[in-house]
Amino acid sequence: MYRNKRTIATTGALACLLAVGTVAATAVIPAPAPVEPGFTNDRSATLAKQIKSAKPRNVILIIGDGMDDSIITAARNYELGADGRFKGLDALPFTGAMTTHGLKVGPGPDYQIAYVSDSAPTASGWSTGKKTVDGRLSQGPSTAAEVPGTDYETVLEKYKKAGKRVGNITTSEITDATPAAAGAHINARGCHGPTDMAACASARKSAGGKGSIAEQLVDNKIDVLMGGGKNRYNQATDAGPTALAYAQAQHKYRLVEDKAALDGITSLEDGPVLGLFAGGNMTPRYQPLVATAPPGAGSDTTKCQDADRGNQPDLSAMTDKAIKLLDNPKGFFLQAESAMIDKQEHASDICGAIGDLRELDEVVQVALKFQEKNPDTLIVVTGDHAHSTQIVGGNTDGKQTATIQTADGDPMTVAYSTSDVGSDHTGTQIRVAASGPQAANVTGVIDQTDLFRTLLGRSPSSLPGPPAAKPSISVVAAGQISKSKLARPGLPIAVAASAGRTVLVKLVQNLRTLASKRIGKNGGILTLRSGVAKVGKVTVVAKVTGAGGTATATRTIKVTR
Structure with a gap:
């Protein structure tokens, strides 16, 4: 603590006494007690320094589809060991829990709660701040699945309207539920492309609607749009040309199909970017290890094997490129989804899910590196819903099990028990974590609709000194x-x-x-x-x-x- 000291000139004995008094007024701060092995000092002051109430200039939302604490723990155990910590995901200073329930179709206005939801209403929850029903994308509930609801404006659309650049990238088809909720409005998530519109007849452009998800995403002029799903864009629109040709002719999108082409894109001056790196979903990092009925798949020494991903970029490379393209003085919004966590959990494929969670952690590290030089960037990491993956005591403790050897050198058995074959969602709360301006708003227990307000930037509060x-x-x-x-x-x-x-x-x-x-x-x-x-x-x-x-x-x- 700073002290204002004065040099005092006076007579002999009094001068000595005054000097003693000056010393007595200076606080002596004792050295901190040594830290015992296995313990750390209190982190309150460090955490307090992380609290920033100003609205963010940039927002990076990183989604692990189907990512709950069970699969995070399983991936950590496998990749790093039980005492390991992910450098990105586990390093975020603010962590909370998020509820994910949705609604059921019905007469309204009070709709029944759907305690277990799919990715469409859950992604719509943080995208719009409102609850909706299964299969519905950024559109309100209604009396039946085939009856459209009211369109709700999304975070991405609001930022685009405000003059910020926007990006939407994934390892699934770009028209899949989670990325689609950010920039499309439709009553059925399965209406990916122009020829997939059986459940969305009134949404067809020929019927005066907004069109398929593929068409809506490019009509929203998303600056960077990347993932799989080229087969959807190769479908013919009601007007004749394919959705891809429409995107290129109407909105000047530049098609990118592999790593080399992505590397060659250096700015958005020549138009927005449409990266389509696979006909359907992109390839997971690891080859599948699919759980089976006890005694299950794998063994005490089984390790996950790298998959052949050809010329596909991984999600961290896509994220790094997207950030570089989107960064500008006005700021940007980017949603990046590690989608194959959920896809491989549905398939009871523990290695596939672990690989995409590891990839998500690498994406978080890319975002944190950018944040170091751009502290006005908010990073939020969460999932859309939970899944049934469970770490269990042995290979007889589930309908389907798989055993792999972790980084500790020990066996870990994972079980899936929602179905005899495959796996499904559960309704438990999931992790949400954040770093940067207004990141403290994710602490405690929040709902996905609360996250909408944080992503947009809340009215800054006055922090205590x-x-x-x-x-x-x-x-x-x-x-x-x-x-x-x-x-x-x-x-x-x-x-x-x-x-x-x-x-x-x-x-x-x-x-x-x-x-x-x-x-x-x-x-x-x-x-x-x-x-x-x-x-x-x-x-x-x-x-x-x-x-x-x-x-x-x-x-x-x-x-x-």
């Missing part, structure tokens, strides 16, 4: 003085104070104040005089008052004849 320091004070004076000298020239007194606003010094005898004087907040040298003091004792009382309270120091002086 650091706790006010407690004032301290010391007083130094000669041990005795004669009555005549106390009357004139008076008693020299030195006061040293800190963390105060005012300092009052009084000369008191028998509860009667003989003299008083206010001095500077840091103390100083003063003289108090009194011609009415009696032989005996007088007391110098010095009091400092500040935001952190008050402090008092006294000195007893003998008065002689």
Whole structure:
């Protein structure tokens, strides 16, 4: 703590006393106690420094489809060991839990709760701030699945309207539910392309609607749109040309189909980017290991094997490129989805799910690296719903099991028990974590609709300042003085104070104040005089008052004849 010190020039004995007083006023901070092995120091101050109330300029939303704490733990155990920590996902300073329930179709206006939802209403929840029904994309509930609801504006659309650049990338088909919810509005998630519209007849462009998901995504002029799903864009539109030809002719999209082509894109000056790296979903990092009925697949020594991904970029490369293309003074919004966690969990493929979760962690690291130089960037990492993957005690503890050897060198058995074959969603809360401006809003238990408001930037609050320091004070004076000298020239007194606003010094005898004087907040040298003091004792009382309270120091002086 800073102290204001003065050099005091006075006579011999008093000068020594004043020096002692100055030292006494300086706080001595003891060295911290040594930390015992296995423990860490309190992190409250470090965490407090991370709290920023300003609205973010950039927002990066990273989604692990089907990512809950069970698959995070399984992936961590496998990749790093039980005591390991992911460098990205586990490094985010603010963590909370998020509920994911949706609604059921019905007469309304009060719709029944759907405690287990699919990716369409869950992704719509954070995209629009409103609940909806299974299969519905950024559109409100209604009486039946085939009856459209009211379109809800999304975070991506709001940012686009505000003049920010926007991106939407995934390892699934770009028309799949999670990426589609960011930039499309339709009553059935299966209406990917122009020839997939059986359940969405009124949404056809020829019927006056907004068209298929593929068409809507490019009509929203998303600056960077990348993933799989080329087969959907090769479908013919109602007007004749394919959705891809429509995107290129109508909106000047540049098609990118492999890693080399992606590397060659360096700016958005020549138009938005449409990356289509696979006909359907992109290839997971690892080859499948599909759980089977007990005794299950795999063994105590089974390891996941790398898959042949050909010329497909991985999600971290796509994210890095997207950030570089989107970065600009006005800011940007980017949604990046590691989609094959969910796809491979549905297939009871533990290796496929683990590989895409590892890939998600690499994406978080890319985002954190950007945030280091751009601290006005909010990073949020979460899932859309939970899944039935469970770490269990042995290979008989589930309908389907698979065993692999973790980084610890020990076997880990994972079970799937929602179906005899394959697996499905569950309704439990999931992890949400964040770093950057307004990241503290994800702590505690929130709902996906709450996340919508954080992604858009809430009205900044006033943060409390650091706790006010407690004032301290010391007083130094000669041990005795004669009555005549106390009357004139008076008693020299030195006061040293800190963390105060005012300092009052009084000369008191028998509860009667003989003299008083206010001095500077840091103390100083003063003289108090009194011609009415009696032989005996007088007391110098010095009091400092500040935001952190008050402090008092006294000195007893003998008065002689």
